[in-house]
Amino acid sequence: xxxxxxxxxxxxxxxxxxxxxxxxxxxxxxxxxxxxxxxxxxxxxxxxxxxxxxxxxxxxxxxxxxxxxxxxxxxxxxxxxxxxxxxxxxxxxxxxxxxxxxxxxxxxxxxxxxxxxxxxxxxxxxxxxxxxxxxxxxxxxxxxxxxxxxxxxxxxxxxxxxxxxxxxxxxxxxxxxxxxxxxxxxxxxxxxxxxxxxxxxxxxxxxxxxxxxxxxxxxxxxxxxxxxxxxxxxxxxxxxxxxxxxxxxxxxxxxxxxxxxxxxxxxxxxxxxxxxxxxxxxxxxxxxxxxxxxxxxxxxxxxxxxxxxxxxxxxxxxxxxxxxx
Amino acid sequence: xxxxxxxxxxxxxxxxxxxxxxxxxxxxxxxxxxxxxxxxxxxxxxxxxxxxxxxxxxxxxxxxxxxxxxxxxxxxxxxxxxxxxxxxxxxxxxxxxxxxxxxxxxxxxxxxxxxxxxxxxxxxxxxxxxxxxxxxxxxxxxxxxxxxxxxxxxxxxxxxxxxxxxxxxxxxxxxxxxxxxxxxxxxxxxxxxxxxxxxxxxxxxxxxxxxxxxxxxxxxxxxxxxxxxxxxxxxxxxxxxxxxxxxxxxxxxxxxxxxxxxxxxxxxxxxxxxxxxxxxxxxxxxxxxxxxxxxxxx
Amino acid sequence: xxxxxxxxxxxxxxxxxxxxxxxxxxxxxxxxxxxxxxxxxxxxxxxxxxxxxxxxxxxxxxxxxxxxxxxxxxxxxxxxxxxxxxxxxxxxxxxxxxxxxxxxxxxxxxxxxxxxxxxxxxxxxxxxxxxxxxxxxxxxxxxxxxxxxxxxxxxxxxxxxxxxxxxxxxxxxxxxxxxxxxxxxxxxxxxxxxxxxxxxxxxxxxxxxxxxxxxxxxxxxxxxxxxxxxxxxxxxxxxxxxxxxxxxxxxxxxxxxxxxxxxxxxxxxxxxxxxxxxxxxxxxxxxxxxxxxxxxxxxxxxxxxxxxxxxxxxxxxxxxxxxxxxxxxxxxxxxxxxx
Numbered sequence: 010x011x012x013x014x015x016x017x018x019x020x021x022x023x024x025x026x027x028x029x030x031x032x033x034x035x036x037x038x039x040x041x042x043x044x045x046x047x048x049x050x051x052x053x054x055x056x057x058x059x060x061x062x063x064x065x066x067x068x069x070x071x072x073x074x075x076x077x078x079x080x081x082x083x084x085x086x087x088x089x090x091x092x093x094x095x096x097x098x099x100x101x102x103x104x105x106x107x108x109x110x111x112x113x114x115x116x117x118x119x120x121x122x123x124x125x126x127x128x129x130x131x132x133x134x135x136x137x138x139x140x141x142x143x144x145x146x147x148x149x150x151x152x153x154x155x156x157x158x159x160x161x162x163x164x165x166x167x168x169x170x171x172x173x174x175x176x177x178x179x180x181x182x183x184x185x186x187x188x189x190x191x192x193x194x195x196x197x198x199x200x201x202x203x204x205x206x207x208x209x210x211x212x213x214x215x216x217x218x219x220x221x222x223x224x225x226x227x228x229x230x231x232x233x234x235x236x237x238x239x240x241x242x243x244x245x246x247x248x249x250x251x252x253x254x255x256x257x258x259x260x261x262x263x264x265x266x267x268x269x270x271x272x273x274x275x276x277x278x279x280x281x282x283x284x285x286x287x288x289x290x291x292x293x294x295x296x297x298x299x300x301x302x303x304x305x306x307x308x309x310x311x312x313x314x315x316x317x318x319x320x321x322x323x324x325x326x327x328x329x330x331x332x333x334x
Numbered sequence: 335x336x337x338x339x340x341x342x343x344x345x346x347x348x349x350x351x352x353x354x355x356x357x358x359x360x361x362x363x364x365x366x367x368x369x370x371x372x373x374x375x376x377x378x379x380x381x382x383x384x385x386x387x388x389x390x391x392x393x394x395x396x397x398x399x400x401x402x403x404x405x406x407x408x409x410x411x412x413x414x415x416x417x418x419x420x421x422x423x424x425x426x427x428x429x430x431x432x433x434x435x436x437x438x439x440x441x442x443x444x445x446x447x448x449x450x451x452x453x454x455x456x457x458x459x460x461x462x463x464x465x466x467x468x469x470x471x472x473x474x475x476x477x478x479x480x481x482x483x484x485x486x487x488x489x490x491x492x493x494x495x496x497x498x499x500x501x502x503x504x505x506x507x508x509x510x511x512x513x514x515x516x517x518x519x520x521x522x523x524x525x526x527x528x529x530x531x532x533x534x535x536x537x538x539x540x541x542x543x544x545x546x547x548x549x550x551x552x553x554x555x556x557x558x559x560x561x562x563x564x565x566x567x568x569x570x571x572x573x574x575x576x577x578x579x580x581x582x583x584x585x586x587x588x589x590x591x592x593x594x595x596x597x598x599x600x601x602x603x604x605x606x607x608x609x610x611x612x613x614x615x616x617x618x619x620x621x622x623x624x625x626x627x628x629x630x631x632x
Numbered sequence: 633x634x635x636x637x638x639x640x641x642x643x644x645x646x647x648x649x650x651x652x653x654x655x656x657x658x659x660x661x662x663x664x665x666x667x668x669x670x671x672x673x674x675x676x677x678x679x680x681x682x683x684x685x686x687x688x689x690x691x692x693x694x695x696x697x698x699x700x701x702x703x704x705x706x707x708x709x710x711x712x713x714x715x716x717x718x719x720x721x722x723x724x725x726x727x728x729x730x731x732x733x734x735x736x737x738x739x740x741x742x743x744x745x746x747x748x749x750x751x752x753x754x755x756x757x758x759x760x761x762x763x764x765x766x767x768x769x770x771x772x773x774x775x776x777x778x779x780x781x782x783x784x785x786x787x788x789x790x791x792x793x794x795x796x797x798x799x800x801x802x803x804x805x806x807x808x809x810x811x812x813x814x815x816x817x818x819x820x821x822x823x824x825x826x827x828x829x830x831x832x833x834x835x836x837x838x839x840x841x842x843x844x845x846x847x848x849x850x851x852x853x854x855x856x857x858x859x860x861x862x863x864x865x866x867x868x869x870x871x872x873x874x875x876x877x878x879x880x881x882x883x884x885x886x887x888x889x890x891x892x893x894x895x896x897x898x899x900x901x902x903x904x905x906x907x908x909x910x911x912x913x914x915x916x917x918x919x920x921x922x923x924x925x926x927x928x929x930x931x932x933x934x935x936x937x938x939x940x941x942x943x944x945x946x947x948x949x950x951x952x953x954x955x956x957x958x959x960x961x962x963x964x965x966x967x968x969x970x971x
Contacts, residue, residue: 061817074528103530115521118540130529169906180529199675200844204888205902226818229847229890233900256892270822272847273893274886276871280826280851288787288820 014087014188014220015050015073021081022068022244026293040292042068044244045082047319052187055214055221057231057252059267060241063292066224069241070190073222074108075099086188104134107181109191109210113173113198117165123176124161130184148179151216153209171202175209182213188220195230207233228271232256240264243292243300250325260327262305299329307331362621368614375425376432383422384408387578390417404599412599415590423578424603430579431561431611434495438560441499443553446506447545451537453507454514464507471504480563484572491574494567498560506552510545517541551622558615565608580604637838638664638687638806643700643710645682647692654910656682658862659700661937662945664806669832669839671853671870673846673885677907679862684808684842686710688727689717705805722753723802728809732795736783742794743779746801754802768797772827789820796828803835810842825852846889850874858882861907861918864937868944878946878954880923883961901964917949924966925950925957 022043043065050056058066071077072084078092085091086106094102110116117126127145136144149157152175165173174194181189191210195203211234214221223234231238231252238252240261248261259265266285272278285304290296296303302312311330319326322333375382385391392398393407402413411420453464483497517523518541526536567573568581569588587593587601645657657679664670672680685691687702689709702709705724709717721727729735737745743765750761766776772793783791792812799807812828813821829852832839841853849856849870856873858866858881866879877883887901905922908914917935920926929949940951950957960966 061819076524076527100530103528108525108528110521110525112521116525118522118526120543121522129526129531133530133532133535171902171906177525180525184529200846200885201675201888201903202906203902204900205904207900208902227890228818229892232892233890266819268892270819271892272822272825272845272851273891274846274850274874274889275891275893276850276874278851278893280829282826283819283822285819286823288789288817 011051011054013049014052014054015048016085017046017048017069017072017083019082020046020048020072020079020084022065022072022077023080041244041295042292043072043079045316045318046244046246048239048246048249050220050222052220053218054237055219055223055235057235057238058222058224058241059226059228059231059238061226061289063243063289064241065244066226066241067192068244070108070192070222070224073188074106074190075102076108100134104130104184105186106188107184107186107190109174109178109181109189109194111193111196113170113177114165116177117173117180119165122162122164123168126165126176127180127183130180134184136184144183145179148183149175151182151213152176152179153205154179169202170198171205174198174206178206178209178213182217185217186219188222189214190222190224192224193226194223196225196227210234228256228267229273240267243289243295245300246319246326246328247301248325248327249319250323250327254324260322260325260332261301261329262307263301307334359617359621359624361617365614365617365621368610369618372428372611372614373432376428379425379429383419383425384410385419385422387418387423387426388576389419391419392417401595401597411603412597414586414600415592416586420583420600420603423583424580424607426578427580427583427604427607428611430491430577431564431607434491434564434579435557435561435611435615438495438498438502439553439556441495442502442506442556442560443549445499445503446552447510447542447549449503449507450510451514451541451545454511455518455533455537455541461511465511468504468507471501474501476501477563477566480567481570481572484567489572489574491564491577491579494564494573495560498556498563502556502559506549506556509552510548513545513548514541517544547626551619551626554615554619554622558612558619561608561615562612580608634665634667636663637666637705638840639701639703640683641701641703643683643686643702644698645679645686645691645695646698647682648694648696649911652911655698655913656695656862656910657686658913660859660862660864661700662857662864662867664838664840665855666838667832667836668854669829669841669852671849671856672840672842672859673844673849673856674859675844675907677861677910678859680842680859681810683859684727684810684840687806687808687840688721688725689714690721690727722749722804724804725806725808726799726802726804728792728795728799728807728812730811730814732791735795735798736791738783741780741782742786746779746794746798749798749801764801768801769794771800771831772797773823788816789824792816792820792824793827796824796831800831800835800837804837806838806840807832808840808842811844812841813848814843814845821848828852846874846885858885861913862910863918863947864945865919865948866944866946867937868941868946872944876954877958878940878944878951879919879948880925880950880957880961881919883958884922884967887961887964887967899964901967904968917947924961924968 020043023039023041025038026040046069058069060066068077072079075091083090086102124145128141131141131144146157149160154160154172154175168176194210195206198206223231225231236252238255239246240248240255240263242263248255248259248264255264256268259268266283269283284306290303298313298315299317302308305312317328317330319328391413398417400413400415400417402409404410404412406412409419409421413419449464453461479501480494480497484494487493523536523540526540564579565581565584568579569585571585573579573582583604584601592600641661643657643660644655646653646655660683672684674680682695686697687709697710700710736742746765746768747758747761750756750764751758756764765779769776769779774790774793786794813824816824825848831837843849853870855868856870857864858879860881866873866877866882873882874886884903888903890900903922908918908921914920916931916933920930923930935947935949937945937947940946
């Protein structure tokens with residue numbers, strides 16, 4: 010039985026920018042960080058959000074843990090509109106929906122010991138103080154910081170990046186949430202320790218049956234962690250489907266370029282030129298119609314007039330008028 | 335490298351850690367010594383001063399002890415035209431200066447920090463309202479404002495202090511606000527929001543410790559301004575007639591034409607005291623600034 | 633084999649931190665053959681960036697070259713006077729930084745900055761320099777019309793291209809690139825790498841490419857030098873490094889790296905532990921504490937960098953057993969199965 014935990018319908022996050030002068034000059038007044046996104050995430054499901062910087066993947070994650078409030082459409086958590094939560098309902102949501110931050114060196118207060126860092130959520134959720142020690146020991150065990158007594162009284166600068174990221178993970182997990190957003194959790198870490206953090210994430214998610222969103226710009230990492238992948242570009246979903254299908258046979262021209270661009274640790278990889286050129290356009294001023302059309306090798310007149318909405322093709326949703334070709 | 339001096343410590347101890355004293359810088363050290371002398375003098379004024387500063391003194395043969403020169407009749411710096419002991423006035427003046435300087439500094443740092451924290455953290459309408467108030471405060475000409483407030487209210491040191499605080503918080507508020515804006519987007523502050531910490535808790539636990547050094551810096555700058563301003567106000571005659579301050583002494587000397595009479599012993603000591611204490615304050619804040627923002631010093 | 637353009641021997645670089653020395657690069661040796669791209673890989677703090685910067689002799693105030701030689705085109709860069717080095721910089725050896733924003737001054741137009749370099753360093757006249765700037769922009773694939781732009785008007789990718797153009801301005805023999813694509817999105821990264829490789833082939837350049845990403849190395853580098861905790865631990869052609877590594881660290885790195893080309897996702901295996909403290913490095917092999925194959929010999933005696941196979945240098949006591957170790961290394965359990 011599949012029960013949706015996360016539901017976004019035509020969700021928008023538009024930032025106001027500029028001022029009276031830029032408005033007089035006819036410059037656009039908003040950046041559409043997220044624009045018209047539909048997403049359903051069932052309980053226990055995890056999805057990778059893939060895209061380049063500025064594609065809106067991080068904004069999506071921030072909306073779902075309410076660090077950001079949508080400016081249009083709907084984003085629901087377990088049937089409740091996230092932005093309308095307040096008081097006790099918000100506090101309850103904070104226990105159920107958590108985030109693992111990108112930069113472990115910034116995500117932990119340098120003045121706080123590891124114990125104090127982990128006690129903060131417990132105090133907020135009014136967990137009885139007798140339970141704290143047990144919870145802390147359990148969660149540190151869970152994230153692979155085996156000997157908790159060794160870490161509890163230390164301060165962030167005394168830990169390595171990999172250890173610190175496990176502390177960040179522990180803080181996110183200590184209230185036993187159902188849903189976790191991981192925002193590029195290994196991008197700041199060294200290659201040799203990344204695998205450890207990724208393995209812990211995978212393992213804990215499976216063991217606790219978490220619903221999860223893994224945000225990354227790296228397809229190889231998303232593939233390692235998630236069975237389902239959503240490719241985003243300029244605030245919109247381009248393709249959504251099983252990760253293996255996207256890796257082996259991407260349908261959207263943008264996904265195709267993305268897959269082709271990823272280097273692999275083999276000398277015999279393809280060096281063919283990419284099918285697309287240039288960089289992403291100015292997000293303040295995206296093209297009409299399909300936001301990808303100015304870089305798309307398949308673009309036609311129709312693409313400039315009509316925004317392609319993600320439509321089902323086999324196991325996937327693809328936002329391209331010509332996805333079948 | 336993160337600061338390795340951070341240790342487990344109580345809130346109070348942390349504040350002291352945050353407020354490191356700039357003893358490395360020779361000017362700042364000199365400033366600190368002057369301050370120490372000044373504070374001790376102010377605290378021990380009744381012990382140090384040989385006379386009550388407002389007492390009208392008489393010589394052994396019952397004449398008014400007016401306009402005595404230094405050394406005469408045992409008056410170290412002589413007496414005023416009204417027969418008051420100048421040295422005692424200087425000593426007691428330190429007490430007024432200390433009171434004015436520190437209370438004004440505290441109020442400036444406190445008001446400025448609260449405004450900066452609220453405006454920076456909550457943003458939106460709160461920010462708009464508070465920053466417009468700051469703009470208004472920036473538009474107020476400082477000295478005339480303090481004079482008007484002092485003149486229209488009962489002349490007392492406290493009214494002068496409040497008038498100063500009402501204007502001087504603007505700089506502190508602005509600077510703290512911008513600091514808070516950058517702290518608000520730090521990972522650990524966002525993380526605290528996600529784990530359900532209340533705004534108050536985030537402000538007190540995660541943000542305030544980081545802005546304390548800055549409020550301290552602005553507070554220490556305000557000390558000098560406040561002493562200087564109080565001196566000006568008193569010199570102009572809008573001060574508290576019951577409190578002996580260095581500004582009041584200058585006014586007294588001026589009104590009694592001490593300058594024309596070349597009674598240097600009367601107007602130079604209070605002037606020197608003001609210069610010493612005010613510049614010591616600026617030396618300290620300068621050294622403190624170098625400690626907080628090492629790059630600016632180069 | 634091609635002629636050697638740069639030959640580094642026993643190079644040591646130390647940073648003074650407080651009263652102690654941190655030896656960031658310790659006795660490093662490797663060659664850069666003419667017309668090749670040599671990758672310098674390793675984790676943060678392994679000394680790769682320090683080494684790269686030492687080649688242009690632009691190092692931190694508290695750093696000093698502590699011995700060794702850098703023979704470049706018949707001269708020892710380590711022994712050159714500041715003045716001679718200055719003459720060499722840009723003309724013979726140029727640098728591409730990680731963030732091009734740092735090498736472009738925000739208040740001047742890009743054209744002005746390139747022309748300044750060409751006039752100042754290359755002794756060109758203004759008209760000549762202007763023509764060369766246009767030529768350079770065409771070479772790196774930016775519309776020369778954009779020369780009149782300010783740096784902030786460029787996207788990240790364009791800035792990086794401009795930095796490449798600037799580095800190539802005076803036809804250097806050697807280009808040192810410090811993580812030139814790390815900050816870029818994957819599509820732009822690929823475009824820049826293609827550009828760099830194309831120009832390298834076309835102009836017969838030698839390039840030293842500092843990176844932490846072995847996929848980037850695999851994509852573009854002919855040879856690879858692996859560094860660990862200030863030491864060169866392996867040095868060979870890239871294909872050999874990826875297929876038949878001799879050093880356990882190289883084996884471990886490959887296990888830790890996700891591979892889009894593999895059939896399934898498999899299991900990534902981290903290398904447990906972290907690099908040693910360089911203020912007080914261990915006396916034996918610096919990798920011993922994290923190495924599943926370490927013996928007492930490894931813990932006590934530092935292995936020297938030796939040519940274990942033709943043109944394949946490695947610093948490991950057990951290099952002769954590498955074929956067996958490679959098989960064992962593929963099993964995650966070997967690495968302590970730290971999840």
